[in-house]
Amino acid sequence: MSLPSQHDIIIAGSGPAGLATGLHLLQRAPELAQRTLILEKARHPRPKLCAGGLLPDAVTRLELLNLDITEVPHVKVPWANFTFQGRGMRMTADKRDYAFYVIRRHEFDAWLASKARERGLTLQEETKVLSVRHDGNGVIVETDRGDHYARAVVGADGANSVVRRAVQPESSRNVARLLEVLVHPRNGEAPKGPPSHLPDEAYFEFGCLPYNIQGYVWDFPTQEGGAPRRCWGIYDSRVDVKGDRGDLPNTLNEFMARYGYTPADYTLQAHPVRWFDAHATFSAPGxxxxxxxxxxxxxxxxxxxxxxxxxxxxxxxxxxxxxxxDFSFSDYRKRVLGHSLGKALRTRTFTAKMLFSIRHPGIQRLLWWRLNGLLHWYINRFVINWTER
Ligand SMILES: Cc1cc2nc3c(=O)[nH]c(=O)nc-3n(C[C@H](O)[C@H](O)[C@H](O)COP(=O)(O)OP(=O)(O)OC[C@H]3O[C@@H](n4cnc5c(N)ncnc54)[C@H](O)[C@@H]3O)c2cc1C
Structure with missing residues (x-):
């Protein structure tokens, strides 16, 4: 039997979290980055279900890594509309000439992976992590292509993380459900009822709250090989665990039908997002x-x-x-909660619990139609722009 190969650090997953970890290590401790192995179950460019909305905070994070987002195919969205039953407010970034970028994830992640490799990181694709376990001195990482041994392991393997199972036994909690579709724009066709969606703007419609969806329906402009497309989807945070569950596919179909789409135009795809819980466990020894x-x-x-x-x-x-x-990582939770990111994520969980507990259409109308100046300020001050705090 062959012995496990030895590494200082193994990063499981080469999405944005895993690759950013490697890229930051290159800046912070280049000698450690040289002794780091990134394991990825797929091969880039690989599919990843995501609307690809890249906020100014993400652009700032990329800039800190000397990365220029304009190298990736994108759509620059000038305005984001936040509405309830078609009416609400428009937002753009304070210090930038856009609200956010929209990228396609297979292109963005492949670009990030190529930058990581160019800068000297080792990425081994088509290697699936099957389990991780601490053995007293280090961590044994079992994969479908043999075992590895590392002094520290980073679980950056997404919402269905295998690594998390070694850290958070309570892993079925705090999961949001999302559905997404990519469609051809319906330019020139009259929508049924609500105000038209402008071709270059993005929409977050909270009118699904009375349908027991604890989130919103989105409609973003995007592209496929340079040709215009729309990305529609529905987000159900499920922050209120006791609340009734709405019907995600039928609600999304109903909202898209108002803009002339029929289910025959698209195939719904689903993927979860795990949301931040300040009380969760973020690390284990190694x-x-x-x-x-x-x-x-x-x-x-x-x-x-x-x-x-x-x-x-x-x-x-x-x-x-x-x-x-010291590989106990006993201070990791403090690092996360003390960072401006941890503070922002905590506020967002609080915001979701408050906002999505209000299902009464009259109160939501009051919020989005009359008190939207207050919401605008709150979102800018507490929800987004965390990189500036
Ligand atoms: C439908 C949908 C729409 C979204 N829209 C947006 C949006 O518009 N804007 C936004 O900011 N966020 C959006 N998100 C959230 C965003 O996609 C994720 O938060 C983001 O991808 C997290 O990055 P990550 O690197 O942690 O994980 P991931 O991007 O999931 O990367 C994990 C990587 O690990 C690999 N992997 C998984 N398991 C293993 C294993 N066992 N062994 C080895 N490798 C493994 C995967 O192949 C993948 O490459 C959306 C999510 C969904 C589901």
């Missing part, structure tokens, strides 16, 4: 979690800027662990 595996935004399901932000927190924790020869 193991830390990042990105979706740890928990991201409960209010909007925004996980890209958090995934990139976790990269910095994890890289700092790893560098300190090797400097002190």
């Amino acid at each position: 193991i830390v979690l990042a990105g979706d595996a740890a928990g991201v935004d409960a209010a909007f399901g925004e996980g890209l800027s958090p995934a990139l932000g976790y990269g910095e927190i994890v890289a700092d924790a790893l560098a300190d662990a090797f400097a002190r020869e």
